[in-house]
Amino acid sequence: MVGSDRRTGFSRRRQAGVFLGYVLAVAGVVVGAALLILSTFxxxxxxxxxxxxxxxxxxxxxxxxxxxxxxxxxxxxxxxxxxxxxxxxxxxxxxxxxxxxxxxxxxxxxxxxxxxxxxQVRDRAEAPVLTARLVASTASSTRRFALLNAGRFHGVRPGMPVRGPDGLVGRVVETGPNAARVLLVVDPASVVPVRRTRDGLPAIVAGRGDGAVDIRSVNTTEVQFGRGDLFVTSGTGGIYPPGIPVARVVAAGRDTVLGRTVAVPDTFDFALVERAFMPLPPPPPPLAIAPPTQ
The missing domain is CATH 1.20.5 (Single alpha-helices involved in coiled-coils or other helix-helix interfaces)
Incomplete structure (x- = not known):
């Protein structure tokens, strides 16, 4: 035979390899069975x-x-x-x-x-009156008020703006000896003059009574509001100092759009009471009436 047959049956080395593989397989089965019996008993x-x-x-x-x-x-x-x-x-x-x-x-x-x-224009940057705690708010009513634990004894007066760490909360409308009632920005009776931060567009933020506000253009029509536009107080009206964040636009629109206030009174405990930006002058004293001559 010229060529050699290389099949397993004709090669002793391959036969030994196959036999060794069988032996290792049987040994593995035996060891596995022994371990299984040992783990059981x-x-x-x-x-x-x-x-x-x-x-x-x-x-x-x-x-x-x-x-x-x-x-x-x-x-x-x-x-x-x-x-x-x-x-x-x-x-x-x-x-x-x-x-x-x-x-x-x-x-x-x-x-x-x-x-x-x-x-010759100067900025009015007066020191705040005090820092007080918001102890209650009407979140489930159409009228939105909050209660401060400070009143007349602490220098709080009606008309003073109230702000939180993020933005405007509202203004004081009633005061007692140790408490004050705050009209929140989201109340239907609240109207705040504002301006848009990116271009100074004047607008009005009016409360809706449902936790949101309406942002309305002033003296112009076909005004486009973009989503996320930020509005801050303008100082118009003399109550709120300019530059306090008030609201952001929720959805783009024209003339009147839905907004959300930057400050949420339910999320913080303390608020800052400030003096009115341009307080009204005191009323003039009554004129003295001369007694009739006899």
Missing amino acids: NPPLFSALRMSVATATTPVASGVSGVGQAIMSVPRAIGTYFFVHSENARLKRELAASRALLTRARTINYDNRRLRALL
Whole structure:
């Protein structure tokens, strides 16, 4: 025979390999059956054996796990490098744009202060009267009031604005010796003159009685309101100081849109009571009536 037959039956080495495989398989079955019988009839001994095997194999498993994590970290590190590089470039671009905006804001602020000096206009920034606790509010009624635990004895007077950490809450309408009643911005009787922060558009924030407000344009029609537009007090009317956040537009619309107040009285305990921005002058004294001459 010219060629040699390489099949398993004609090769002693392959026969020995197949026989060894059979022996290992049978041995594995026997060992598995023995472990199963041992775990069933002698659980403590099986538990000790299992822990001994785990103790012996833990260092090897830890080394293999470390090598695997090291290998897996290579593509992650490469991806992180490229991500950090692109993120760094993006942050540099944003920083350059922010510097330009900051320079523009500083220029506008300088011009504003210079014009105010020329017009002899001064800002009214008086110290607040006090900080009081909001002890109650009418959230389930169509009339929306809150109660302060401070009154006339603490210097609180009707007409004083009340604000929270986020924005305007309302104004004081009634005072007692140790308490004051606050008309909330969401009350139907509340009307607050405001302006839009992005362009100074004048508007009115009127309460609806259901926890929301209406934002209405003033003296103009076909005014477009965008979602998220922020409105702050304008100072018109002399009650509220300018610049206090009042409400945001919920949905875009024209002329009159739905808004939500920035400050929610139910979410905080304390409020700041301030003096009216331009308090009304006291009434003139009554004219003395001369007695009739005889």
